[in-house]
Amino acid sequence: MIVADLHIHSRYSRATARDLDPEHLWIAAQRKGIDLLGSGDFTHPAWFAELSEKLVETGDGAYVLRPDLQGALAGQVPAPCRREVRFLLSAEISSIYKRGGKTRKVHSLILMPDLASVARLNQRLGRLGNIVSDGRPILGLDAKDLLELCLEVEPSVIFIPAHIWTPWFSLFGSKSGFDAIEECFGELTPHIHALETGLSSDPPMNWRLSALDRFTLVSHSDAHSPAKLAREADLLTCPPTYADLAAALAGPAEAGFHGTLEFFPDEGKYHLDGHRKCGVRLTPAETREHGGRCPVCGKPLTVGVLNRVEELADRPEGSKPARLRHFESLIPLPELIGEVMRQGPATKGVSQALEALLERLGPELHILREAPLEDLQSVGGPILGEALRRMRQGQVITEGGYDGEFGKVHLFSNEEHAELKGQKGFWKLAPKAGARSRAKAGPAARPKASPPAAPLLSALDPAREGLNPEQALAADYRGGHLIVRAGPGSGKTRLLVQRAVGLLREGAAAEEILLITFTRKAAGELGQRLAEAWPQGRQPLTATFHALGRRIISQAREGANGGDMAIVEDEKRQALLKRIAAQAEWKPSDLELAISRHKQTLDQEPPSDLAPWLALYQEALAGEGLLDLDDLVREACLALRSDAELARSWRERFRHVLVDEYQDVNQAQVELLKALTGPRTQVAAIGDPDQAIYGFRGADRSFFARFARDFAGAAEFGLQQNYRSNGPILAAAQGLLEADPDPSRRPLLPLRPEGPLPSLIALASPEAEAQWVAARIAELIGGMDSRQVEGRAGENPGEYAPRDIAVLYRLHALAPALQKALQKAGVPVQVAGRTPLEETDPLDFKAQRVSLLTMHAAKGLEWPVVFVVGLEEGLLPYLPPGKPPSPASEERRLLFVALTRARERLYLSRAARRSLFGETRQPGPSPFLTQIPEGLLKIEKPRARRPRASQLGLFK
DNA sequence: TTGTACGCGCTTTTT
DNA sequence: GCGCGTACAA
Numbered sequence: 001m002i003v004a005d006l007h008i009h010s011r012y013s014r015a016t017a018r019d020l021d022p023e024h025l026w027i028a029a030q031r032k033g034i035d036l037l038g039s040g041d042f043t044h045p046a047w048f049a050e051l052s053e054k055l056v057e058t059g060d061g062a063y064v065l066r067p068d069l070q071g072a073l074a075g076q077v078p079a080p081c082r083r084e085v086r087f088l089l090s091a092e093i094s095s096i097y098k099r100g101g102k103t104r105k106v107h108s109l110i111l112m113p114d115l116a117s118v119a120r121l122n123q124r125l126g127r128l129g130n131i132v133s134d135g136r137p138i139l140g141l142d143a144k145d146l147l148e149l150c151l152e153v154e155p156s157v158i159f160i161p162a163h164i165w166t167p168w169f170s171l172f173g174s175k176s177g178f179d180a181i182e183e184c185f186g187e188l189t190p191h192i193h194a195l196e197t198g199l200s201s202d203p204p205m206n207w208r209l210s211a212l213d214r215f216t217l218v219s220h221s222d223a224h225s226p227a228k229l230a231r232e233a234d235l236l237t238c239p240p241t242y243a244d245l246a247a248a249l250a251g252p253a254e255a256g257f258h259g260t261l262e263f264f265p266d267e268g269k270y271h272l273d274g275h276r277k278c279g280v281r282l283t284p285a286e287t288r289e290h291g292g293r294c295p296v297c298g299k300p301l302t303v304g305v306l307n308r309v310e311e312l313a314d315r316p317e318g319s320k321p322a323r324l325r326h327f328e329s330l331i332p333l334p335e336l337i338g339e340v341m342r343q344g345p346a347t348k349g350v351s352q353a354l355e356a357l358l359e360r361l362g363p364e365l366h367i368l369r370e371a372p373l374e375d376l377q378s379v380g381g382p383i384l385g386e387a388l389r390r391m392r393q394g395q396v397i398t399e400g401g402y403d404g405e406f407g408k409v410h411l412f413s414n415e416e417h418a419e420l421k422g423q424k425g426f427w428k429l430a431p432k433a434g435a436r437s438r439a440k441a442g443p444a445a446r447p448k449a450s451p452p453a454a455p456l457l458s459a460l461d462p463a464r465e466g467l468n469p470e471q472a473l474a475a476d477y478r479g480g481h482l483i484v485r486a487g488p489g490s491g492k493t494r495l496l497v498q499r500a501v502g503l504l505r506e507g508a509a510a511e512e513i514l515l516i517t518f519t520r521k522a523a524g525e526l527g528q529r530l531a532e533a534w535p536q537g538r539q540p541l542t543a544t545f546h547a548l549g550r551r552i553i554s555q556a557r558e559g560a561n562g563g564d565m566a567i568v569e570d571e572k573r574q575a576l577l578k579r580i581a582a583q584a585e586w587k588p589s590d591l592e593l594a595i596s597r598h599k600q601t602l603d604q605e606p607p608s609d610l611a612p613w614l615a616l617y618q619e620a621l622a623g624e625g626l627l628d629l630d631d632l633v634r635e636a637c638l639a640l641r642s643d644a645e646l647a648r649s650w651r652e653r654f655r656h657v658l659v660d661e662y663q664d665v666n667q668a669q670v671e672l673l674k675a676l677t678g679p680r681t682q683v684a685a686i687g688d689p690d691q692a693i694y695g696f697r698g699a700d701r702s703f704f705a706r707f708a709r710d711f712a713g714a715a716e717f718g719l720q721q722n723y724r725s726n727g728p729i730l731a732a733a734q735g736l737l738e739a740d741p742d743p744s745r746r747p748l749l750p751l752r753p754e755g756p757l758p759s760l761i762a763l764a765s766p767e768a769e770a771q772w773v774a775a776r777i778a779e780l781i782g783g784m785d786s787r788q789v790e791g792r793a794g795e796n797p798g799e800y801a802p803r804d805i806a807v808l809y810r811l812h813a814l815a816p817a818l819q820k821a822l823q824k825a826g827v828p829v830q831v832a833g834r835t836p837l838e839e840t841d842p843l844d845f846k847a848q849r850v851s852l853l854t855m856h857a858a859k860g861l862e863w864p865v866v867f868v869v870g871l872e873e874g875l876l877p878y879l880p881p882g883k884p885p886s887p888a889s890e891e892r893r894l895l896f897v898a899l900t901r902a903r904e905r906l907y908l909s910r911a912a913r914r915s916l917f918g919e920t921r922q923p924g925p926s927p928f929l930t931q932i933p934e935g936l937l938k939i940e941k942p943r944a945r946r947p948r949a950s951q952l953g954l955f956k
Numbered sequence: 957t958t959g960t961a962c963g964c965g966c967t968t969t970t971t
Numbered sequence: 972g973c974g975c976g977t978a979c980a981a
Contacts, residue, residue, distance in 0.1 A: 519970060546971045567971085629971045664970095697969060811967060856968045878967060886968080894968080917966055918972045959981085966973095 001258060003365060004036035004234040004245070005029075006090050007109050007162060007196060007220035012044040013135030014826070017225035022054040022087075023073055026065045028226035029085040030077045033363030034233065036062070036240045038090030038111070038220070041135030042118045043125055052115055055087055061113040061242020062086040078355075080362040086240045089118050092136045092162055092222075093125075094169060095143040096781060096801055096828070097848045103801040105169045105176040106143040106184065107136075109196055109220070110150060111158035113242045121153045127841040129828045129849070140802045140828040140848030143171075144185050149843055151191060158246055159191060163198030163222060165305040167270050168782065170198070172312065174303035179312060180211060193250040194218045199232060200268025200305040200401065203260065203327045204320075208313035213321045216249045219260035230365060231332060233261045252323065259326030261365065265305070266398035267331075267407040273304045274402035281402045284310050302403040331391050331409055333357070333364045339411055340383050353380070383420070387411045467491075467498050474684075474717035475499040481714035483662065483707040484686040487748045488733075488900035489724025489862065492686055496658050497529045499684060503656055504534055512655040513540035514676075518664055520544055522860070526660065545669050549632035556639035556646050568626040576620050584613045591617075599630035600666040600698045602637055633668045640675040651678030662687035662707070664699040670710060683711050690737060690745065693856060693894045696886060705744070722748040724862055726755030729906050732936040733899040739931040740889045758899070758906035760871075760929065761940040766814070769911045770821035772942065773867050776907060777805055777850060778825050780865055802828045803848035804864040808855045808898045810878050813916060814870050815852050822850060832857050855898040866902035868895070871910040872923035881917070895928050908937065 011020040020040075029037045039055075041047045055063035064070075064086055074082070089112045096105045112118045125131050129139040139146065143161075150157040161171040161181070168175050171184055178184045185192060194216040197206055206212050219232035238244040238256025248256030265271050274281040278296035284307035294301050337353050338345035358364065360379045361371050368388070377385035390396065390411045401407030412420065467475055471491055474484045475498045486492040500513055515530070517523045527542040543551070550565075557565060568576075574588070577595075581588040595614055598606045606614045621628065627635060640647040654676060659665075662685035665673075677683055685707055692701035708714040722730055727750040734748060763769040780800045807818055815831050822829040832853035841847075851863070870876065877891030885891075899906060908929070913922050929937075 544971065549971095632971075694969070696967080813966090854968065880967060882965085883967090891968095915972080957981100960979090962976105962978085964974105964976090 002035035002236045002240055003033055003230065003261070004236055004240070005032075005034050005221050005223070005230045005232075006036070006038035006088060006111065006160075006218070006234065007092060008038050008040040008090070008223045008229060009092070010039075010041040010044065010047045010050075010135050012041055012047045013224070015224055016135070017227075019226060020224075022050065022065055023069060024226050025087075025229075026070070026085050027073060027076050028229050030081045030083055031358055031363060032230040033081070033083070033365035034085065034230050035083060036086050036088060036236070036245070037229070038109075039063070039087045040090055040092070042089045042091040042112065043093065043122055043131045043137050044091075044135040045122070045132060047135055048115075048118065048122065051087075051089070057114070058086065058241075060239075062088055062240060078358045078362075080360070081358055083363075088242060088245065089113075089115065091118075093146060094136055094138045095141055095146055096138055097140050097142050098801045098803055099142060103176050103799065103804070104143070104178070104184075105173065106171055106178075107162040107169045108143060108146060109160040109162045111160075111242070111245075112154055113156055117154040117157075121150065124149055124153060124841060124843075128844055128847045130823050130826065133824055134826040138802075138826050138828055141843065141846060142848075144188055145843055145846050147185060147188050147191060151188070156243075156246060158194070158242075158249065160194045160196050160218060160249075161192065162196045164195050165198050165201045165270070165308055167302055167304065167308070171195070172308060174308045174311075181215075196220060197260075198222075198268065198305070199263045200265050200271045201309060202262045202265045202329065203324065204318070205265060205306070205309045207321050207324060208309060208315045208317065208319055210314050210321070211312075213323070216257050217260065217325070218249070218257075219262055219327075227334070228332075230261070232263055233365070235259045235261065235326065253325055257325065259328075261369075262327050262329045264329050264331065264396060264398060264407075264409045266400040267409045268305065269401045269404050269406050270302070270304045271306055271407055272400035272402040273301045273307050274405075275299070275301055276403040276405050281400065281405075283400075304400075304402055306400070328369060329391075329394060330365075330368050331396070331411075333368055335409075336368075336387055336391065336411070337380075337384070340381075340387050342417065467495070468721055470717070470719050470721060471495045471498070474686075474719070475502055477684075477715055477717070478682070479715060481683045481707075481711040482685070482717060483704070483711075483714055484684070484717040484719060485704075485744070485746070486686050486688055486719040487722060487746075488688065488691065488897070489722045490719035490748070491721070491723060492660070492688075492719070493526060493529060495719065496526065496660060496684075496686060497533050499658060500530055500540055500656075501533045504537070504540075508655060510538035510540045511653070513658070514548075514654045514656070515540060515542040515658045515660070516548060516673075517542070517544055517660045520547075522660060523547070545672065546629055546632045549634075549636035549672065552636035552646070552650060553627070553632065553639060555649075556636075556643055566626055567632070568621055568624075568628050572626075573628060576617065580613050580616050580620075583616070586613070595628075596630050597698060599628075599634045600668045602634060602668050602671050630668070633672055637668060637671045637675055640672075647675060650676055651681065654681055657681060657683045659683065659685045660687070663689045663692040663701045663704045664694050665703050666698040666700055667703075670703050674710065677711065683714075685711075689742075690893055691859065691897050693859065693890060693897055695890050718746050720746050720749050722750050724903055725900055726750055726904060727753035728755050728757045728936065729899065729902050729904075732758045732906070732932050733896050735933040735936050736892065736899065736928060736931055737896055738933070739928075740892055755904060757936065757938040758902075758908060759938040759940045760908040760910075761942065762925070763909060763911050763942055765913045766817045766870075766911045766915070767821070768942070769869055769909050770817040772909065773807060773818060773869060773907075774821040774825040774827060776867070777807075777822065777827055777865075780805065780905075781827065800865055801848060802850045805867070806851040806853065806858065806861070806863040806865070806901065807867040807869060808853060808858050808901065809868075809870050810855060810876050810894075811870075811916075812854060818852055818869065822852075855894050858901050859897050862901050862903055864903045865905040865907075866898070867907045867909065868898045869909050870914070871895075871908055871926040871929055872914055873926060874921065874923050875914070875916075876926045876928060881919075892928055892931070895926075 009016050011018050039051055054066055056066050057063055091110050093108050128141055131137040147159050150159055164171040167173045171177050182189050196218050203217055206217050218234050221229050221231040223229045235258040236256055237258045238248045272281055273287040275294045278294050280294055280296055287301055292300055334345035334350055334354055337350050341349055343349050357367055361367050373385045373389055376388055397410040399408040475495055503513055515526055523542050523544050531539055577588045577592050581591045594610050687704055689701045689704045730748050730750045763772050819829055819831055828849040830849040830851055877888045879885045910925055
């Protein structure tokens with residue numbers, strides 16, 4: 001029989017002991033009596049390097065400490081404890097992701113047969129996320145995708161869902177888990193053969209779920225220090241090799257998996273329910289009596305493992321499956337000695353006593369499990385003997401752990417302890433009636449929890465079929481042209497889709513309907529939503545302005561000489577601009593801008609200073625039959641103007657033209673629209689002039705206001721209902737806009753009025769700001785380490801997944817500090833537009849991360865939590881040194897766009913010192929901040945720095 | 957053709 | 972503060 005502890009950590013994981021290195025593990029394993037030990041943390045590059053250096057392969061998938069190191073250390077192992085310690089390569093990965101609208105946090109234990117396969121896996125994982133900052137990395141990768149990746153890298157991988165019952169980070173966790181294994185792993189479930197049951201549950205609890213019958217239930221220590229090794233462990237009868245372990249886990253008991261060594265589950269940190277902050281500990285039955293809420297603070301209780309097991313159980317307490325494996329419940333020897341000596345387990349006296357026992361009797365597990373009581377009595381005294389006798393018989397007194405607080409397991413009652421003082425003959429006492437056996441009478445199986453109340457939004461959820469009244473008015477209007485002023489989060493895309501569907505339903509042909517967007521992405525999404533809403537029959541054309549122009553030009557040329565047409569590639573165009581600019585003694589960027597602006601006006605005559613250079617540019621393109629992107633719209637307009645037949649065919653083609661983001665059109669685009677508009681055409685434009693932020697690229701929001709003049713008789717509509725942001729977020733965003741009065745603006749009405757006030761904080765430096773953001777995000781995600789989860793009762797830590805969060809800034813230049821701080825905190829992060837495609841893993845698009853992006857890039861997107869950073873003088877509005885700034889109103893709208901990306905929580909920040917382009921300044925707050933009316937922002941102060949918590953804080 | 961020193965200038969972004 | 976482009980040397 002061998003003892004295996006396969007889930008441990010190295011010193012590279014958070015909150016772990018500094019001496020967690022191969023040498024100390026080798027010593028500690030022998031003192032404990034472990035034959036087969038997980039390496040832990042193989043994903044961490046430094047630990048991987050250390051393992052590669054200090055371990056040598058046995059050839060059967062196991063590794064041993066290098067013989068020279070063994071020789072140097074042998075003296076530190078008590079003689080009766082010495083044994084061969086083999087290592088298997090193991091790691092734990094934390095997957096934090098969104099599935100089915102719920103944040104999931106699942107930890108997985110992974111074993112690999114050799115360093116080469118680990119290296120392959122690490123390479124893949126390194127591309128998907130940050131495996132450098134923590135030995136237990138956090139990936140925004142669905143646990144199922146992680147399993148798939150592991151199988152792809154190494155088919156013989158052993159993949160074990162870790163400590164499956166802990167509330168915060170596990171497969172069945174009450175906070176962020178699933179109700180069934182299949183729910184998590186889908187069709188890959190057959191690749192899972194074992195489940196790790198964790199400290200807070202033991203086999204009898206797990207036997208109550210018939211769904212677990214086919215799995216091997218394993219137990220490991222999840223140690224964060226050498227002293228905690230083998231708190232729980234596996235008992236194997238197979239040889240200590242990788243392949244034999246894999247076969248044992250996959251097969252019946254005879255295959256080599258004998259059973260487990262267990263904690264008394266009551267001692268686990270999450271056995272019962274409760275609130276640590278409120279000092280409330282409840283049994284599952286008591287929790288039900290209180291309706292799941294804390295009797296002190298009224299907030300939801302942290303539901304423990306016992307409760308969760310009862311929730312999912314389909315058998316009564318005490319049931320046993322047909323096939324079950326052996327288990328033993330143990331108390332760690334230092335704790336047991338501590339009780340006998342009436343001292344803490346980490347005191348010097350206990351250590352000395354432990355040392356003496358190890359020297360005389362052998363490893364800790366041998367002492368706990370097998371050593372004859374007489375030997376124990378003779379070496380450790382009669383009381384120790386009695387303590388071990390009681391433990392082996394399960395006669396213990398328990399106080400269940402709850403909400404992160406370890407439980408307590410005692411062997412003697414208080415009365416006994418009192419009696420014991422000064423008495424020598426204690427071992428003769430029979431256990432008191434008060435010392436209950438750990439088999440407790442429990443409540444009957446609990447009915448399944450009722451499903452959560454229907455979400456508040458369901459009645460008006462924009463994802464559903466129906467339109468709200470103001471949307472319906474605009475969607476159903478058939479009286480001619482119309483323009484819709486649609487604020488952020490008002491269901492704009494939905495209105496477009498439903499208008500198109502309504503037209504189709506009334507009998508309009510798909511060919512008569514055209515939808516126009518600015519980006520291919522928007523066109524793709526609109527097309528997809530339309531296909532979902534109107535799956536029957538042909539689809540209307542959904543195109544960008546440029547794609548539309550291209551079609552028109554193609555048709556014009558077919559009719560004429562059929563000249564070849566292609567779009568100039570950017571590289572070529574830049575080279576051309578550079579060449580001409582040099583000749584003109586202009587800056588290439590100025591030339592580019594001037595050409596573009598001219599083409600957008602549709603004027604025939606360019607400004608005289610531009611004319612010769614424009615002519616050179618156009619000749620160069622025409623010589624190769626090329627057009628640039630502005631030409632696509634311009635040339636289409638000109639073709640329609642000069643070719644009456646062409647114009648007629650296009651004007652008659654569409655009865656309905658729907659245009660998205662109308663605040664972003666330029667003159668050429670408006671002209672193109674007009675040229676497509678015949679007497680029977682209805683143009684429906686939708687947009688929001690308060691979100692016009694692309695003036696610098698030629699967009700002119702004034703076309704929005706004059707739509708009714710460009711398209712005669714147009715009706716005006718407005719969408720005020722906001723589905724996205726809660727009341728306080730909308731109030732702050734609209735308060736800001738008040739500084740730019742507009743009589744045609746209507747207030748936005750939040751569907752969800754309640755929520756926390758947006759907050760504003762000033763930090764000393766960009767680094768401090770980045771660290772603050774990282775710390776806040778770590779709290780919101782919860783799960784960087786347990787302390788963060790347990791630390792802030794009432795803040796709902798762990799409510800969010802990485803992909804629920806975005807950090808927005810004015811300039812890309814702010815991204816590096818943020819990225820660095822977030823990576824250091826172990827938060828999975830992606831910086832928009834900054835990942836080269838060739839480095840992207842095929843699974844990359846599935847990885848879920850915190851997004852870092854510019855306020856511009858955030859337009860059209862939304863997140864439950866948004867941080868807006870760098871709200872400083874000179875940065876917002878941005879005042880480029882030596883250049884004319886954008887109009888302040890456009891920059892204000894940019895902030896408005898940023899604020900209205902947030903659904904639930906909004907955090908604003910600034911730094912009192914900022915270095916930008918080599919210059920360090922001490923900027924005051926952005927003037928826009930003072931334009932947000934007082935009382936709509938909560939002013940926060942940086943928390944005073946507390947001294948770093950001790951490395952061992954996790955286990956007290 | 958390649959190495960290196962120097963100086964300039966620095967948003968936001970789509971097709 | 973740094974990257975990129977240009978100028979000039981080898």
